[in-house]
Amino acid sequence: MTTSTPGSAPVVELRDVSKAYAGDVHALRGVSLTVCAGELLAIVGPSGSGKSTMLNVIGTLDPPTVGTVRVAGYDVGGLSDAQLSALRSRHIGFVFQHFHLAAGRDAIDNVADGLLYAGVPRKERRARARAALERVRLGHRLDHRPAELSGGEKQRVAIARGLVGEPDLLLADEPTGALDTASGEVVMELLHELNAGGTTICVITHDHEIAGSLPRQVRFRDGEIVADSGAKEAKEAKEAREAQQGKQGKQGKQAQQGKQAQEAQQGKQAQEAQQGKQAQQVRSR
């Protein structure tokens, strides 16, 4: 488990990454992004903005056309398919919108599968799966099959599967997309909690409200990052560009800092609002 605080070694580093598909479709255009250990960030944008491609590139499921991608320190471009699989099995956890749980198998088996390809012996897999399910507060649903679980519970099982290997990075693709508001809030709360415990989490979403509840937002449009509320480097680069172009760098910096503060404030409020709602729910139950 990574227990480092934000600002330590980068878990994900993208340098001028572009991704083009056949038919001259540019899903990503020169994207640079650094995610440090312990961060909780949202990659947000409308559909078609390239955020799903970002998920695939960061998750090493799809190689970039141009640019370098480093995950957990490994330069992805130089790795074979088998090595990429090994990288995913040990360093990246995935959570998907539609859970992708095996229907006929109980929660423990589903979660234990998250360790199957990392070379963990069966007994240990099950023990760690049990612990992971307890971490997502599903200790009472260990032997339930997906059909016996609510949507929110299914997503929590999926999250447990994603983090049972204690990955450097948990990639969550629209984790609340298939859930009702209340379940979605529980899931987001859980992600905050896990992040507080040290897990680096990257949430891909089109929902600005959800993105706003996270400490850092990276906004995408047409394959480019249009705003990054937390990237020091991005800011510095922008400053440098602005300085070069002879614009008022100071003003820009101040404006940005102001914006950041504002967004942080918004995030906090959203979080508080959420917690309030949850408290209400608990009471009404």
Place this chain on the structure above:
Amino acid sequence: MSRPKRQSAPTGGLPPLKPSRLSPRDILGLGAVGLRARRARVVLSALGIAIGIATMVAVVGLSQSSKSDLLAQLDRLGTNLLTVEAGKDALGQEVRLPKSAVAMVERIGPVQHATATGNVDAKIRRSDVVPEERTAGVTTQAARTDLLTALGTHVAKGTWLNEGNERLPVTVLGSVAAQRLGITEPGGKIMMNDEYVVVIGILGPVELVPTLDCVALVGFPAAERYFRFDGHPSMIFERSADAAVEDVRAVLARTVSPGAEGSAKVSRPSDALAAKAATDKGLTTLMLGLGAVALLVGGVGVANTMVISVLERRQEIGLRRAIGATKNAIRLQFLTESLLLSAIGGATGAVLGAAATYGFALAQGWTAVIPPWSLAGGLAATLLIGVLAGLYPAVRASRLHPTVALNAI
């Protein structure tokens, strides 16, 4: 999993990435995942393989059981019995064997035992109410009292001819003859020409010389006295040491009818049984071919099931790739699934085939023989088919791009 330890090594100071091996048990578990979720389909596609294997195991088992039964019969009856029959000369006249033929045969060195029967011209009827023309297909033969010893058989009911009764108007019936005359117990009377004779015994089936099943046997002296039998034997039975059978055979015709040896027909009754054991090969091959076709069709069924399974489980494949399965692991999973599927079929087929063999052998009174090589061959065929049927779907599954697979809904 802890973070990679920083140490000077390739890949920029990070430990090299090496995909973990799956344990055999995990591989089996993975192969069973898909089967457990779709049981009806598993049963149906395994059935094809089962039918093929069952056919092959049963065909081999039955032909082996039948063969081993014949060989056991041969063993029991012995292969050292030779017979000499009176034939016809060049002009078509019947040549009679000399009365002294048996004594002459006995004088051949390796001969252990010689005896004879003679054709008697006596028409057999159930009673005097039946017209003389209706003989029920039963003929009369005179037999020496040591006939049964030479044939290695015995009466099923009653007693055999002996020195005391061979002069009396008594008869022993062959099994078929008794049936045709409607006689089930000794003690009854039948008519030979115009003479009533008492049935004192009924033979069991004479396996080596089935012609004796259809006759009524009387003693030589009785035949001469009551039915004007001339005393010339028409068939000589002889047993010798196994090793000398061919030597005896070479001199037998000359011995029994010197000067007319061309007309005496020497044969070895056990040859017919041995030939029977060697035949049936054509039919067995045909049935094996049919089994192979069934097996092939079963294999196509398994391949079809596997292709559909891969299509349906694209998301699962994508997920597994995302959580770290290598292409190899995906291939292995689907190959194992295909192998398990055909192994289930193969095992079921082997059990069914063995059961069919036992059942049929029991009904035939044979000892069931299921050669281990047929089971091993069936298993090997099953595994081969599992691999062949699973290879293409497995490769297809492993080539699915993880992102495409994940997005397929």
